[in-house]
Amino acid sequence: MKFYLSVLTVAVGLILPNFAVAQKKSSSMAKYKLLKKIAIGGEGSWDYPAFDGKNHRLYISHESEVVVVDTTSGEIVGRIANASGVHGIAPVPALGKVFISEGKADAVGIFDLKTLSPLGKIKSGKAPDAIIYDPATKRLFTSNGDSADMTAINASSGEVIGTIPLGGDPESIAIDGKGQLFLAIADKNEIVNIDAKKLAVKNRWTITGCEVPKGVALDIKHQRLFVGCRNKLMAVMDAKNGRTLQTISIGERVDTTVFDSATRMIFNSCGDGTVSVIHEDSPDKFSVIEIVQTLPGAKTMAYDPATKQLFLPVAENFKAADASTGQKAVWGNFVLLIFGQ
Structure with a gap:
């Protein structure tokens, strides 16, 4: 009897950790469903939204404005108006600022994170699209579509510290937290690996x-x-x-x-x-x-x-939009x- 109990104890000891792992995996795989729909209003195109987890705020790019939503209450808590072709948004709570790429102005707008008041504007490359803050270097980086390059900005001072030629149409950016960027080049079917400290292309991969x-x-x-x-x-x-x-x-x-x-x-x-x-x-x-x-x-x-x-x-x-019928986009x-x- 003692032998069987020992075997059973070992078996349970082996099964329970695996069961706990399976439960965790099963929980993460629960199906997604629509929880809420929030009316924003207005017309025009949109691009990248950005989430600020520290302050539970979502920033939504919408043509010439950024709409700010409190994700806890679901309420619209502010709007940044008079932006010129908003694409990407980079909230930086550590600096109390939010940065916006304005594609039609070839610039990055700086705003106060709490009041949403304008703090300044930085000249970037042509048609900035995606924008990201790299905590490792404390720099901002923008993907500039029309000039096929990347602008590096000191996030604290707002000073442009360099331009990185990319040789193609840049899109989204990922960071590793250690000073490396990975950037999609849409028209070349490439990923460009960039040293965010040296502002240099390390690798180019098809x-x-x-x-x-x-x-x-x-x-x-x-x-x-x-x-x-x-x-x-x-x-x-x-x-x-x-x-x-x-x-x-x-x-x-x-x-x-x-x-x-x-x-x-x-x-x-x-x-x-x-x-x-x-x-x-x-x-x-x-x-x-x-x-x-x-x-x-x-x-x-x-x-x-x-x-x-x-x-x-x-x-x-x-x-x-449908060029074959002349149908314009409806927004x-x-x-x-x-x-x-």
Whole structure:
């Protein structure tokens, strides 16, 4: 009897940890559903939203303004007006500032994080798009579409400290927290690896099987890059050497790719009205968990790693332009969709 009890005890001891791991994985894989829809109003195009987890604020780019939403209450708490072609937003709570790339002004606007009052404007390259703050260097970086380069800015002083030629159309940026940037070059099907301290290109990698890379996310621990591509694929790359390891099917017209290091979930928001949710089972094995139905045009997204919520801005009656019929884009009835588990 003692022998059987010992065997049973060992067996339970082996099973329980695995059961706990399975429960955690199962919880992270709970299905996403629409939790809330917030009316924003107005017309015009939109681009990258940005989430400030410290202050529970979501910044939404919308043509000539930035709309600020309190993600706890769901209320609109402010608007930054008179921006010229807003694309990217970088809130930096440590500095009490929020930085906005203004594509039509070839500039970065600086605003007070609390009052949203303007603090100044910095000249960047032509048509700045994505913008990111790198805590390791305390610098801002903008992807400049028309000048095919990147502007580096001292975030504290607002001084432009350098320009990095890229040789192509830059899109999203991922950082490793140690002074490295990974940037998608849409028209070259490349990832450019940049030294954020030296302001120099370290590596240039072709993404095998990828056409028009847009979204970029990084698993720092396992050194895996996830690249959302417009040919309905997400490429997985080795961030150490740039080798493309595999591709996974996603939706159409992807624009944002996000990785959650706690749950190892990857999200790709696509303009066809879907979010492809993929789990990183191991650094070399991936499972498609679900395809979340959003709305056509909801191609950009922000993510709250604490609540696991997805934030997608979109015009409810969005219609893309059609050159063959002369149909112009329709942008009306702008809303924010919040999805959660």
